[in-house]
Amino acid sequence: MPPRKGRADDKAKLDSTVEAANGISVGNLSNHIGYLLRRAQVAVFQDFVRTLGKLDIRPSQFGILSVIEANPGLKQSQVSSALGMQRTNFVIVFDELERRGLAERVSIASDRRSYALHLTDAGRTLMRQAEKALEAHQRRLKDKLGEDGCARLLAMLSSLAEL
Amino acid sequence: MPPRKGRADDKAKLDSTVEAANGISVGNLSNHIGYLLRRAQVAVFQDFVRTLGKLDIRPSQFGILSVIEANPGLKQSQVSSALGMQRTNFVIVFDELERRGLAERVSIASDRRSYALHLTDAGRTLMRQAEKALEAHQRRLKDKLGEDGCARLLAMLSSLAEL
DNA sequence: TATTGTTATACTCTATAACTATA
DNA sequence: TATAGTTATAGAGTATAACAATA
Numbered sequence: 001m002p003p004r005k006g007r008a009d010d011k012a013k014l015d016s017t018v019e020a021a022n023g024i025s026v027g028n029l030s031n032h033i034g035y036l037l038r039r040a041q042v043a044v045f046q047d048f049v050r051t052l053g054k055l056d057i058r059p060s061q062f063g064i065l066s067v068i069e070a071n072p073g074l075k076q077s078q079v080s081s082a083l084g085m086q087r088t089n090f091v092i093v094f095d096e097l098e099r100r101g102l103a104e105r106v107s108i109a110s111d112r113r114s115y116a117l118h119l120t121d122a123g124r125t126l127m128r129q130a131e132k133a134l135e136a137h138q139r140r141l142k143d144k145l146g147e148d149g150c151a152r153l154l155a156m157l158s159s160l161a162e163l
Numbered sequence: 164m165p166p167r168k169g170r171a172d173d174k175a176k177l178d179s180t181v182e183a184a185n186g187i188s189v190g191n192l193s194n195h196i197g198y199l200l201r202r203a204q205v206a207v208f209q210d211f212v213r214t215l216g217k218l219d220i221r222p223s224q225f226g227i228l229s230v231i232e233a234n235p236g237l238k239q240s241q242v243s244s245a246l247g248m249q250r251t252n253f254v255i256v257f258d259e260l261e262r263r264g265l266a267e268r269v270s271i272a273s274d275r276r277s278y279a280l281h282l283t284d285a286g287r288t289l290m291r292q293a294e295k296a297l298e299a300h301q302r303r304l305k306d307k308l309g310e311d312g313c314a315r316l317l318a319m320l321s322s323l324a325e326l
Numbered sequence: 327t328a329t330t331g332t333t334a335t336a337c338t339c340t341a342t343a344a345c346t347a348t349a
Numbered sequence: 350t351a352t353a354g355t356t357a358t359a360g361a362g363t364a365t366a367a368c369a370a371t372a
Contacts, residue, residue: 026229028233043323071187112371160206163209223338276346
């Protein structure tokens with residue numbers, strides 16, 4: 001429908017990548033891992049959020065709930081460190097989880113500066129629902145990558161995260 | 164306020180690795196592609212920015228410059244679409260590139276609503292410097308993933324970006 | 327002195343609505 | 350009516366500085 005006047009370079013795809021809907025090449029950018037990491041991360045996060053829909057849980061919230069469920073009683077600084085977050089940014093996200101009654105800060109006698117973090121019953125219930133819903137999300141990813149491709153991708157991403 | 168300052172006193176700044184930097188497991192999260200995509204993307208972007216250092220080019224700026232250099236004369240909406248950006252968010256980023264004399268909007272007679280985007284000589288010079296500097300960045304990634312691992316990762320990320 | 331949680335702040339990235347000027 | 354560029358705004362995410370309470 002658009003004009004689509006003759007562009008001088010309908011250049012070949014050296015390697016097919018994120019070819020824009022209008023057929024414009026991003027050039028050498030498609031060989032940049034950082035660029036494609038960002039495109040993939042945005043797409044996967046959007047699918048994640050869409051999948052959880054009515055549960056209204058964002059990836060960062062899900063991450064925090066996961067770590068707390070796997071390690072009940074951790075301090076805020078431990079959870080945020082495990083997730084690669086600044087402890088300062090953890091506060092507001094956790095405030096919201098606590099406000100929604102999904103997790104809680106519990107005072108501990110041994111160190112009155114810190115809290116032991118726990119999921120509430122509502123938080124555990126929500127995590128079961130989320131995991132159930134996310135099966136569809138995971139299936140879409142496996143359909144794209146294959147079972148073994150998925151495992152290889154996880155391994156490669158893990159090694160990149162330690163860059 | 165100045166754009167960015169050096170660090171001060173935070174010694175716990177070390178990136179916590181994906182698994183157990185402090186012995187804390189993120190649980191099932193390490194099987195979530197979205198989570199590891201984010202961790203990897205942040206790490207790779209940080210290495211990208213650090214590598215370009217004095218050139219002061221962010222990934223999004225580099226992406227725009229790359230597309231314009233590969234396709235001179237495109238309109239803003241075409242470039243932003245190719246990069247998966249909203250055209251509305253493109254404006255401010257390009258304003259800055261133009262302010263720095265790296266790229267420019269050129270009026271075209273055929274359609275007075277739009278501009279043809281081009282790199283300036285300074286922009287082309289900077290891209291040569293950036294590509295030179297980024298060789299070290301690319302080498303670090305290849306050291307982590309291997310030559311063929313790199314290619315396989317690019318292919319998998321491309322397919323995910325179309326999710 | 328160092329750590330824990332916290333507030334304040336700033337910059338980037340993503341997203342939507344609405345405006346203008348053209349087509 | 351539709352498109353191109355723009356402005357305004359909002360919400361996440363990431364980052365640093367500084368403070369009070371506690372260790």
